[in-house]
Amino acid sequence: MRTATPQPHPLELWGYDMDIKPGQYIQPDQWYISQPLIEGDDFSPLRLLTGSGQNGGPIKSLAVRVDITGRTLQTHQGGRAVRVRITFLGDGEPDTHSGGWLFVRHR
Numbered sequence: 001m002r003t004a005t006p007q008p009h010p011l012e013l014w015g016y017d018m019d020i021k022p023g024q025y026i027q028p029d030q031w032y033i034s035q036p037l038i039e040g041d042d043f044s045p046l047r048l049l050t051g052s053g054q055n056g057g058p059i060k061s062l063a064v065r066v067d068i069t070g071r072t073l074q075t076h077q078g079g080r081a082v083r084v085r086i087t088f089l090g091d092g093e094p095d096t097h098s099g100g101w102l103f104v105r106h107r
Helices: 010-014
Strands: 025-028 035-039 046-049 060-068 075-077 077-086 096-103
Touching: 025 077, 035 060
Parallel strands: none
Antiparallel strands: 025 035, 025 096, 035 046, 046 060, 060 077, 075 077, 077 096
C-alpha cells in the first residue's frame, strides 16, 4: 500500500509563506477591507477580527477555519493574495462558508 507524500503548495516553491497563522490578513468576499487573523481558543484555533469591535460593536471576532483553494498568486488591492475558502464556525448553529483572499508574504 502506497501512501501519498504531502506535497507543498505550488507557491511555496517560489518562496511564499503559505502557512495560515495569526497575523496574516484575510478578506472575505463582500467585505471592503481585510482583517487580521488572531489566536483563537479551545473552540477554534483562529479568529478573524471584524472591525466592528473597534467602533464599540458587540462582535469583536469570529471563529474561522481557512483552507487555500487557489493555485495561483494574484494581485488584489495592492497586495499578493491567493483565493481561500473561509468557514465561519457556528456555535450550536450550522457552519457558513465564504470565499475570500489570503494575503501572503515572501519568506
